[in-house]
Amino acid sequence: MNKPFYKRITFYRYISLTFFFFLIVINPILIYKYGITFIQGWYQSFAVGNFFIVSPLEGIESILTSKSIYLTAIIGMLFPIILASLLGRVFCSWVCPISFLSELTDKIIGIFSKKLKYQRNFITLPKYILWFALIAEIIFTLIIGYPLFVWWSPPALVGREIMLYVFYKIITIEIGIVLIILLLNLLTKRFFCRYLCPLGALLALFGKNRKLVIEYDSTKCINCKLCDQRCPLDIKPSIGNSEGIHCWNCFECKDACPTEALKITWGKDKVLEFKINKNISKNYN
Ligand code: SF4
Ligand code: SF4
Numbered sequence: 001m002n003k004p005f006y007k008r009i010t011f012y013r014y015i016s017l018t019f020f021f022f023l024i025v026i027n028p029i030l031i032y033k034y035g036i037t038f039i040q041g042w043y044q045s046f047a048v049g050n051f052f053i054v055s056p057l058e059g060i061e062s063i064l065t066s067k068s069i070y071l072t073a074i075i076g077m078l079f080p081i082i083l084a085s086l087l088g089r090v091f092c093s094w095v096c097p098i099s100f101l102s103e104l105t106d107k108i109i110g111i112f113s114k115k116l117k118y119q120r121n122f123i124t125l126p127k128y129i130l131w132f133a134l135i136a137e138i139i140f141t142l143i144i145g146y147p148l149f150v151w152w153s154p155p156a157l158v159g160r161e162i163m164l165y166v167f168y169k170i171i172t173i174e175i176g177i178v179l180i181i182l183l184l185n186l187l188t189k190r191f192f193c194r195y196l197c198p199l200g201a202l203l204a205l206f207g208k209n210r211k212l213v214i215e216y217d218s219t220k221c222i223n224c225k226l227c228d229q230r231c232p233l234d235i236k237p238s239i240g241n242s243e244g245i246h247c248w249n250c251f252e253c254k255d256a257c258p259t260e261a262l263k264i265t266w267g268k269d270k271v272l273e274f275k276i277n278k279n280i281s282k283n284y285n
Contacts, residue, residue: 009251013094014103021100024159028166042159043097044150045076052076055156056084056206057199061138061147081206088207092193092200093250097158098181099193105185118229122187127246129195130204137198149198154181190232193248204245211267212249214242221261227253237262 005011024043030036039048046053054076063069080091093099110117141148150156154177161175184191193200216237227237230252235241237253242262254262 003255008255010255013250016094017096017100017103020095021097024097025162028163032166042156042163043091043095044153044156044159053079055149055153055199056080057137057202058147058150058153058156060202061141061149064138065141065145065147080203084203084206084210086210087212087249088210089200089203089248090212091203092197093248096155098154098178101158101178101182102185102190102193105182106189109186118189119234120185120187120189121234123184123191124188124234125195127194130197130201130246133196134198134201134205152177153199154178154192154197155199189234194233194246200248204248208245210249213265214247214249214251214254215263215265216240216242217261217263220259222259224258226256226258227262230256 020043023039027039027042031040039046041047044055044058052072052075054073056077059073059077062073083090106117109120137149152174157174157178161171161178164170164172181192188194214237216239218240221238223238225238227242228234231237231242232250232252233246233248235244235246237247237257241247242253251264254264
């Protein structure tokens with residue numbers, strides 16, 4: 001692939017993942033050492049000044065278990081819900097610290113095997129398992145009467161463990177959940193994100209009719225399957241599955257496609273073609 005890395009959307013996604021990861025590293029240090037509290041929390045309940053963001057799954061679970069409607073929680077959930085409704089599951093691919101750590105895992109694997117860096121499918125399950133993960137999460141929450149995901153949410157765990165280390169120099173046993181997710185990632189790329197993350201499932205549901213979609217044009221497809229090789233969720237954009245509910249808009253397939261068969265679209269209008277991809281055909285000739 002001739003396209004310079006900085007011209008690929010993946011480059012900007014890496015910048016985004018790195019920025020959001022370092023935010024949860026730097027933030028407890030700023031609070032602990034300098035008392036700067038402008039930004040607080042991690043990717044579960046996050047505050048920038050007076051602007052609150054609440055993860056929708058934890059918010060829904062809290063409402064279900066407390067049987068009370070908290071206006072602050074509802075308002076805090078609005079931003080991620082609107083974002084997912086318009087852009088899809090982009091929290092997972094552009095923000096989540098588990099994605100950041102998984103990308104690092106891929107880089108390490110890539111040192112040993114280029115093929116395994118892009119695709120690893122040693123354990124595969126039907127894609128609909130993701131919906132069962134969400135249903136099971138809600139059922140267990142109702143049975144135990146406690147918002148379960150508040151305790152075990154992997155993106156939140158990363159932030160909470162960093163905070164605990166900075167403040168108290170301790171790491172808790174729950175970090176094992178993150179390590180298991182990364183170990184599963186060695187067997188199947190994004191195994192947890194593909195099949196088991198209830199938050200990912202909920203965001204995918206919100207984004208079912210999202211505006212931002214990678215549209216597939218079979219008339220321009222040369223059937224090279226480069227997109228399939230790059231898709232971390234094994235979605236098969238080469239048959240149009242990037243338009244479906246499971247796609248998290250990472251644009252890896254778009255970067256890999258040597259033709260204009262995959263277009264970034266807003267609604268039905270193909271108006272959002274990134275400038276950085278304009279010369280893609282030239283780069284492949
Ligand atoms: S179909 Fe494309 S944008 Fe969607 S998850 Fe796969 S590689 Fe990412
Ligand atoms: S990379 Fe592009 S041309 Fe190749 S199979 Fe996928 S959509 Fe078709």
